[in-house]
Amino acid sequence: xxxxxxxxxxxxxxxxxxxxxGELQRLGLVQLxxxxxxxxxxxxxGAEVRSARRDELAAARAQTEKLLGELADGxxxxxxxxxxPRPLDVPELRLRLDRLTAGADRIRRRLDALxxxxxxxxxxxxxxxxxxxxxxxxxxxxVEKLRQIGLATAVVVLNTDEERLVDALRAELVAELGTRFxxxxxxxxxxxxxxxxxxxxxxxxxxxxxxxxxxIRSVSLPERFEGLSLNATVEAMRNRLDQxxxxxxxxxxxxxxxxxxxxxxxxxxxxxxxxxxxxxxxTDELGxxxxxxxxxxxxxxTRVDELRAELGRRxxxxxxxxxxxxxxxxxxxxxxxxxxxxxxxxxxxxxFLELPRAGSVDPTLLMAIxxxxxxxxxxxxxxxxxxxxxxxxxxxxxxxxxxxxxxxxAGLVRVLLLGAAWSIVFGLLYGEVFGDLGTRFLGDWxxxxxxxxxxxxxPLLLFAVAIGAAHVLLGLGLGAWQAMRxxxxxxxxxxxxxxxxxxxxxxxxxxxxxxxxxGAVTPAVVLTAAGLLLVMSLHGALGVTTGALDVLGRIxxxxxxxxxxxxxxxxxxxxxxxxxxxxxxxxxxGILVATFFHALNLALAAFSPMIQSLxxxxxxxxxxxxxxxxxxxxxxxxxxxxxxxSTS
Amino acid sequence: METGLIAxxxxxxxxxxxxxxxxxxxxxxxxxxxxxxxxPELAGRAILLVAIPETLVILGFAVAAMIIVLL
Numbered sequence: 001x002x003x004x005x006x007x008x009x010x011x012x013x014x015x016x017x018x019x020x021x022g023e024l025q026r027l028g029l030v031q032l033x034x035x036x037x038x039x040x041x042x043x044x045x046g047a048e049v050r051s052a053r054r055d056e057l058a059a060a061r062a063q064t065e066k067l068l069g070e071l072a073d074g075x076x077x078x079x080x081x082x083x084x085p086r087p088l089d090v091p092e093l094r095l096r097l098d099r100l101t102a103g104a105d106r107i108r109r110r111l112d113a114l115x116x117x118x119x120x121x122x123x124x125x126x127x128x129x130x131x132x133x134x135x136x137x138x139x140x141x142x143v144e145k146l147r148q149i150g151l152a153t154a155v156v157v158l159n160t161d162e163e164r165l166v167d168a169l170r171a172e173l174v175a176e177l178g179t180r181f182x183x184x185x186x187x188x189x190x191x192x193x194x195x196x197x198x199x200x201x202x203x204x205x206x207x208x209x210x211x212x213x214x215x216i217r218s219v220s221l222p223e224r225f226e227g228l229s230l231n232a233t234v235e236a237m238r239n240r241l242d243q244x245x246x247x248x249x250x251x252x253x254x255x256x257x258x259x260x261x262x263x264x265x266x267x268x269x270x271x272x273x274x275x276x277x278x279x280x281x282x283t284d285e286l287g288x289x290x291x292x293x294x295x296x297x298x299x300x301x302t303r304v305d306e307l308r309a310e311l312g313r314r315x316x317x318x319x320x321x322x323x324x325x326x327x328x329x330x331x332x333x334x335x336x337x338x339x340x341x342x343x344x345x346x347x348x349x350x351x352f353l354e355l356p357r358a359g360s361v362d363p364t365l366l367m368a369i370x371x372x373x374x375x376x377x378x379x380x381x382x383x384x385x386x387x388x389x390x391x392x393x394x395x396x397x398x399x400x401x402x403x404x405x406x407x408x409x410a411g412l413v414r415v416l417l418l419g420a421a422w423s424i425v426f427g428l429l430y431g432e433v434f435g436d437l438g439t440r441f442l443g444d445w446x447x448x449x450x451x452x453x454x455x456x457x458x459p460l461l462l463f464a465v466a467i468g469a470a471h472v473l474l475g476l477g478l479g480a481w482q483a484m485r486x487x488x489x490x491x492x493x494x495x496x497x498x499x500x501x502x503x504x505x506x507x508x509x510x511x512x513x514x515x516x517x518x519g520a521v522t523p524a525v526v527l528t529a530a531g532l533l534l535v536m537s538l539h540g541a542l543g544v545t546t547g548a549l550d551v552l553g554r555i556x557x558x559x560x561x562x563x564x565x566x567x568x569x570x571x572x573x574x575x576x577x578x579x580x581x582x583x584x585x586x587x588x589x590g591i592l593v594a595t596f597f598h599a600l601n602l603a604l605a606a607f608s609p610m611i612q613s614l615x616x617x618x619x620x621x622x623x624x625x626x627x628x629x630x631x632x633x634x635x636x637x638x639x640x641x642x643x644x645x646s647t648s
Numbered sequence: 649m650e651t652g653l654i655a656x657x658x659x660x661x662x663x664x665x666x667x668x669x670x671x672x673x674x675x676x677x678x679x680x681x682x683x684x685x686x687x688p689e690l691a692g693r694a695i696l697l698v699a700i701p702e703t704l705v706i707l708g709f710a711v712a713a714m715i716i717v718l719l
Binding site: 352353354457458461556559560562563566611612615618619 | 691692693695696699700702703706707709710713716717
């Protein structure tokens with residue numbers, strides 16, 4: 001359910017405003033709204049001072065965020081951080097942060113340089129290595145020896161696979177140098193030709209201008225490798241590449257030794273900065289008159305008295321809390337979902353789509369009941385259900401032990417757990433244990449019908465459609481009730497019309513299948529026609545078309561539940577195929593083959609029915625009533641990042 | 649012969665609708681990935697949009713099942 005919210009106004013003496021805000025932040029009960037703007041009031045004095053402090057704190061926050069980000073190495077613990085004493089001494093805080101930031105920046109630059117070197121060196125090394133074999137004598141001469149004999153070298157990479165570009169380069173060099181150069185080339189990688197040019201040292205400028213073309217990548221050696229022979233350069237580069245990981249490890253260790261001792265302080269500083277920034281923002285939202293201040297905000301209705309009592313205890317009659325008695329369906333109200341423990345993990349699955357609008361129907365409980373049921377109806381196998389149950393229990397324990405994972409994952413694990421239980425129940429109805437393995441040993445033991453049999457197809461399809469009709473009609477009923485509460489009577493009548501039309505059509509289908517007496521036909525036709533006419537009349541001038549399409553869409557929604565039968569049948573047939581293949585050939589090969597196919601089917605059984613049942617909830621069920629667009633309830637003083645985890 | 653034609657009809661009903669669903673989901677899926685890259689908070693909506701064309705293949709399944717059951 002959605003917790004009903006009350007809009008409260010808190011009035012008090014102007015001089016007590018800071019203290020009241022501090023208390024509200026400590027209590028963490030109220031989501032503050034902009035009282036100053038809403039009532040066209042003046043703000044509290046000191047806006048410029050607050051603005052300057054906010055700038056200082058924002059800069060400090062950026063530093064703590066960056067430093068905490070550098071500590072994010074997976075070694076976090078779940079300890080709650082105690083904030084620093086307030087108000088923060090910002091200059092002192094910045095001094096300490098600047099020292100840490102300078103150290104961390106220096107290490108980061110070193111790490112970046114090492115990473116660059118690790119990326120760049122192989123790109124130079126590879127062409128050089130391949131070119132060495134083309135000029136074995138030259139490769140042994142260092143720069144000094146080359147200079148003594150009046151020669152210089154240049155290595156370039158052409159971004160092409162085509163030999164004719166090498167020939168073109170050679171022709172250009174011939175035009176400038178005649179025969180006074182040597183050019184060796186080889187393919188160094190896909191789309192790149194490496195070239196080594198040996199030329200008279202006095203022609204260096206001219207050669208480099210020829211080599212400066214757009215399709216040419218010059219390979220300039222890093223400083224540390226200058227002056228070596230080509231052979232020595234390649235060897236030195238290889239050694240350097242071997243050294244880089246160790247140097248990176250040293251830099252990481254240095255960073256850890258710099259930041260880890262400060263981790264708890266950093267987390268505490270960050271928490272305190274956020275709290276101060278939150279307080280400054282809240283102060284700006286207060287309205288003020290000459291002698292009083294006004295704060296406005298939202299509180300869970302059940303906690304208004306608690307708020308009043310807490311402020312009364314601290315400030316006595318100096319502060320007044322007034323409930324402004326807004327409508328419980330006020331769309332401006334923030335939304336807080338609170339459901340029973342069993343259904344709580346499903347809240348995240350509802351939020352995953354969208355947060356419901358304030359005052360609307362919270363579908364969490366219904367989703368907690370129906371989503372696993374549909375999952376189970378699709379899987380419907382005692383063997384798979386048992387395995388999924390074990391997997392879900394193990395996954396749940398692992399999540400609980402690590403106190404990690406997103407709420408969505410926790411929700412999916414709960415769906416898997418409950419869905420596995422329902423799978424066992426439906427498995428008993430369908431008589432399936434790893435497909436027809438149970439039937440092979442025990443004979444026909446299904447409590448209802450064996451799914452893959454021809455006789456079961458029609459009842460299975462009807463069962464799926466019946467679930468769909470009930471689910472969609474339930475959604476439409478909720479939609480009509482909700483529209484009535486929102487005083488949207490047109491929407492309400494539209495939903496009621498659709499319910500009538502679908503109920504009438506369901507009755508007619510029941511009659512066609514022989515489930516209802518002949519006397520039911522006339523009321524069913526009347527109900528269908530009345531519902532259809534009601535929907536059409538509410539759709540205006542184009543109602544004949546759009547109204548009919550609306551009802552047709554609902555019928556499509558109901559038929560969409562046939563996927564319960566379709567996905568289930570596919571799973572059952574695949575299990576039977578696994579058993580059939582397992583019975584061919586020697587028994588040990590059979591067991592291996594059957595195990596492989598059952599494992600594949602189990603993986604599909606965990607994934608596909610989950611997606612399909614979620615879709616049935618989101619599209620077909622929610623589509624009948626769900627109104628999204630809610631704003632989450634974020635009370636002042638309960639900043640989500642307030643309880644930062646410390647690093648160890 | 650008649651059984652064969654029934655089977656072909658049922659196969660066409662589900663096969664063609666599956667192709668249509670695949671085509672629609674490919675287009676919507678590609679657009680959804682772009683949407684999620686820009687606005688990750690709309691992932692739920694994106695999944696919902698990708699799931700919508702599946703009704704086509706389910707209706708194809710319904711028609712195939714009716715062909716098999718009723719003929």
